[in-house]
Amino acid sequence: MYYLDPGNIELLSSISISTDQGESRVAGIAFSMGEAPAFFVDELQKGFANGFDVKSKGGETSVAYGNRTYVIGGACEESALSIGVRILDQSSGEWINPTVLGTKPKPSKGHSAVLLGEDRILITKNGSSADDFAWFLEVDTQYVRQQKKILGTEVVAWSKGVRGCSEKPVVISGPSGVGKGTLISMLMKEYPSMFGFSVSHTTRAARAMEKDGVHYHFIERSIMEKELEDGKFLEFASVHGNLYGTSVEAVELVADDGKRCILDIDVQGARSVRASSLEAIFIFVCPPSMEELEKRLRARGTETEEQVLKRLRNAKTEIDQGQSSGIFDHMLYNDNLEDCYQSLKELLGLDGTVTAAPKSATKVVDLPMDHSLTKIDNKIIINSRTPELEKASTNMIVLDVSALKGGAPGRTRGLDIHTMDSFLDGLSGITH
Numbered sequence: 001m002y003y004l005d006p007g008n009i010e011l012l013s014s015i016s017i018s019t020d021q022g023e024s025r026v027a028g029i030a031f032s033m034g035e036a037p038a039f040f041v042d043e044l045q046k047g048f049a050n051g052f053d054v055k056s057k058g059g060e061t062s063v064a065y066g067n068r069t070y071v072i073g074g075a076c077e078e079s080a081l082s083i084g085v086r087i088l089d090q091s092s093g094e095w096i097n098p099t100v101l102g103t104k105p106k107p108s109k110g111h112s113a114v115l116l117g118e119d120r121i122l123i124t125k126n127g128s129s130a131d132d133f134a135w136f137l138e139v140d141t142q143y144v145r146q147q148k149k150i151l152g153t154e155v156v157a158w159s160k161g162v163r164g165c166s167e168k169p170v171v172i173s174g175p176s177g178v179g180k181g182t183l184i185s186m187l188m189k190e191y192p193s194m195f196g197f198s199v200s201h202t203t204r205a206a207r208a209m210e211k212d213g214v215h216y217h218f219i220e221r222s223i224m225e226k227e228l229e230d231g232k233f234l235e236f237a238s239v240h241g242n243l244y245g246t247s248v249e250a251v252e253l254v255a256d257d258g259k260r261c262i263l264d265i266d267v268q269g270a271r272s273v274r275a276s277s278l279e280a281i282f283i284f285v286c287p288p289s290m291e292e293l294e295k296r297l298r299a300r301g302t303e304t305e306e307q308v309l310k311r312l313r314n315a316k317t318e319i320d321q322g323q324s325s326g327i328f329d330h331m332l333y334n335d336n337l338e339d340c341y342q343s344l345k346e347l348l349g350l351d352g353t354v355t356a357a358p359k360s361a362t363k364v365v366d367l368p369m370d371h372s373l374t375k376i377d378n379k380i381i382i383n384s385r386t387p388e389l390e391k392a393s394t395n396m397i398v399l400d401v402s403a404l405k406g407g408a409p410g411r412t413r414g415l416d417i418h419t420m421d422s423f424l425d426g427l428s429g430i431t432h
């Protein structure tokens with residue numbers, strides 16, 4: 001239902017919203033629509049028709065969808081550490097404690113929730129910092145469905161919401177000793193604020209100059225195997241007799257830092273990443289000859305004779321696969337190092353004049369401590385419930401979820417936040 005008041009259109013939604021402040025109530029979104037384009041009013045009206053049911057009581061929010069009710073917050077084994085999740089199967093009346101995957105949000109002083117599409121619930125945490133306010137509970141995404149099959153249990157997965165998108169990661173593969181690490185070091189040295197290295201996990205022993213957490217996370221095989229089972233890795237492979245793997249977190253940390261992620265992984269790993277949901281650029285580095293490869297490996301002096309022979313044997317297969325598998329977007333020949341480095345820069349769109357891209361200043365928008373959510377298509381209106389702020393459109397925030405990317409077990413990127421005023425100005429073409 002909505003009322004039109006000349007000069008000041010007041011909209012009252014009949015959609016359920018939630019807070020942790022007791023029973024859910026009918027949302028009364030009241031703001032000046034003096035300059036709002038007519039279609040926005042239509043959109044708002046349409047949004048109210050999106051049926052779902054969200055209720056809150058005693059710090060728990062329940063979101064009913066289909067024959068399931070997801071109860072978020074409240075009592076659970078881990079509730080001191082993270083926001084708990086339970087599911088009520090309405091057809092059987094039974095409670096289910098699902099396997100909860102992904103990075104879990106720390107408990108907050110209440111939260112609000114809204115169902116997005118048919119596969120995830122957006123949770124906004126009261127009084128949280130701008131980088132910790134939005135979380136997604138995936139209930140039926142492709143990842144969740146896959147994990148249900150693998151684990152044979154009910155599964156939900158958390159993913160942290162992040163503003164903006166990151167550039168496509170760059171996967172660099174090639175036989176051992178071809179010069180991948182050398183090229184990556186050159187790139188990171190020239191563009192330190194543009195690129196970040198995905199620090200892999202490995203069960204091999206550290207070399208003399210290698211630092212744990214910088215070159216690799218050196219890890220015992222049994223621990224890595226457990227972490228693989230827990231779904232913490234984007235890809236892994238057994239390479240030259242040791243386990244190597246890229247954790248989801250390793251890639252996300254680079255993107256969190258606003259940098260483009262570089263992965264130095266073998267061909268099997270590249271194939272896995274290609275098959276994953278991570279969109280990346282794939283580059284294969286070839287040696288000028290097997291003789292030169294052997295010379296470089298021996299000159300590096302980091303492997304035993306037995307290891308050198310094993311790596312050379314594997315190199316033949318890797319080069320064959322690299323050239324014929326269709327995994328790679330680009331081939332580089334590392335004969336002359338400087339020439340090869342220039343080619344790498346060219347295909348990454350860098351030339352001698354480019355310096356680090358200036359980071360765009362992201363406007364910090366303060367979220368109200370106590371708020372409700374209303375969904376209108378791909379926009380979520382965050383409405384302050386602090387009485388003196390409730391009427392002012394400047395205190396309403398619009399969260400745009402139209403360009404979401406990624407998701408559990410990593411971050412959900414692509415959130416966009418505007419104040420209601422700047423959002424309405426954008427619709428009517430006003431610039432300040």
Ligand SMILES: Nc1ncnc2c1ncn2[C@@H]1O[C@H](COP(=O)(O)OP(=O)(O)OP(=O)(O)O)[C@@H](O)[C@H]1O
Pocket residue numbers: 174175176177178179180181182183296297299300334335336337338340
């Ligand atoms: N174009 C080149 N010409 C001569 N030597 C090179 C060239 N590129 C790299 N090297 C040398 O070859 C050796 C192997 O290089 P690097 O360690 O970068 O290989 P890699 O592909 O990262 O190997 P791995 O997969 O085993 O980590 C190093 O000693 C490096 O200095």
Ligand SMILES: Nc1nc2c(ncn2[C@@H]2O[C@H](COP(=O)(O)O)[C@@H](O)[C@H]2O)c(=O)[nH]1
Pocket residue numbers: 173174175176180200201204235236237239240244245246264265266267268269270
């Ligand atoms: N599939 C993966 N391969 C990886 C990863 N990290 C490194 N590697 C590859 O292993 C070999 C050997 O490396 P080294 O440091 O022991 O010489 C090399 O081809 C790397 O590209 C990973 O996370 N996943």
